[in-house]
Amino acid sequence: MLNNGVNELTGAKITAIGTYVPAQRLTNADLEKMVDTNDEWIVQRTGIRERRISRKDEFTSDLCVAAAEDLAKRYGKNLQDVDMIIVATSTPDFPFPSVAALIQNRLGISQTAGAIDLSAACAGFVYGLHMANGLVASGLHRKVLVLGADSLSKITDYTDRSTCILFGDGAGAVLVESGASSTGFLGFHMGSDGSGGHHVYRTGLSSKIEDIELVDTKLLVQNGREVFRWAVRTVPQGVEQLLAKSGTTLAKVDWFIPHSANLRMIEPICERMNYPLEQALYSLVHFGNTSAASIPLALDLGIREGKVQNGQTVLMYGFGAGLTQVGQLVKLELDEQVAEPTPL
Incomplete structure (x- = not known):
């Protein structure tokens, strides 16, 4: 206040x-x-x-x-x-x-x-x-x-x-x-590359980005191959910078939660980071790519399954249209649950 x-x-x-x-x-x-x-x-x-x-x-x-x-x-x-x-x-x-x-x-x-x-x-x-x-x-x-x-x-x-x-x-x-003594948020990294905006878009008042004419369907359009290349290259670099700024290492990250775009994208990202795929959480298997919802869904699935515990360090990394990216390193300090979650 x-x-x-x-x-x-x-x-x-x-x-x-x-x-x-x-x-x-x-x-x-x-x-x-x-x-x-x-x-x-x-x-x-x-x-x-x-x-x-x-x-x-x-x-x-x-x-x-x-x-x-x-x-x-x-x-x-x-x-x-x-x-x-x-x-x-x-x-x-x-x-x-x-x-x-x-x-x-x-x-x-x-x-x-x-x-x-x-x-x-x-x-x-x-x-x-x-x-x-x-x-x-x-x-x-x-x-x-x-x-x-x-x-x-x-x-x-x-x-x-x-x-x-x-x-x-x-x-x-x-x-x-x-929380006066809380250290829940440990570090972040973010970035954007607007030159790749035409790789994922939905037209609105305009159907042109710079001098590039877009397919004016009013529906989602994606160049999956280009987004894949960008994410697999950019996310590991961003994670490296985030950890350096936070003064920590991947060895101290209990769970990695990238955006659940595609499992075949998450696999090479983890490989380039030299991070165990079994410590990556994703929500895509039963929910698909839910855009802004994919990371909280993955986090909650980990909590519901008893994997994710208070005191653990979680690295969330979102990436997508824009092209935008942002990572956040968090130590979980959830309150105690008083009721069962609504079944998914």
Whole structure:
């Protein structure tokens, strides 16, 4: 809080997590009936077996509310006194009002809370964590609700077999709260390369980036090969820089959670980092690429399965359209759960 006009520095930590995925499953067998593909081809190239698809009347705000409610139930949290809401998404219900504003109203959060949407595609959730850490550690805010959510099925071209096999819908939510002695956030690294913006896009008011004409479908378009090359080269370099700035090593990282874009992308990233693949957490097998939701989903799966424990060090690394990247090193300090999570 502000004290005589001076920010009172404090610590920040993640205290609670919640997740949600829609009930409807789109399996590889289902996709075989839609495009020229098959289960073996999809699994071999992506590691994905199924993904969740939102109903026609179910949107990103609905996914967010369900994830936040799961968080509140599991950790006994009162969300009405949240003082900032940050939603990372590429698929808002509307250009405006923001998803965050819709959530504030539906969850009965105080009208004095800030509410913003953040656009950083698949890196959005980790960017949201970075912002929340800054707001809480500076003393400007005490309790920030960060959500990563996307309804990618609503912007996916289901005639394009190279992209429709990848994407699904979901949401994850965490609370970032103040703690005087907390050392929850240990370090970060971020970067962007706008020259690669035409490799992953969805057209809007414009259908041109610089002098490059885009395919104006209003649906998601991706050059998977170029994104793969960029990520496999860039993420290990970013991790190296993050660790150097944090004064630590990979040996002290208990879990690595990259964006769940494609298992065949995660494998070479881990190989180049010389990091054990079995210590990498991902959510893509049953949920597909859920963009901003993929990292919180993967973290929560690790918690639900009893792998991820308090006191462990987790390295989250988001990357995607923009091209944007951001890594965050976190020591987990979650509160004790008081109820079972909503089944996924």
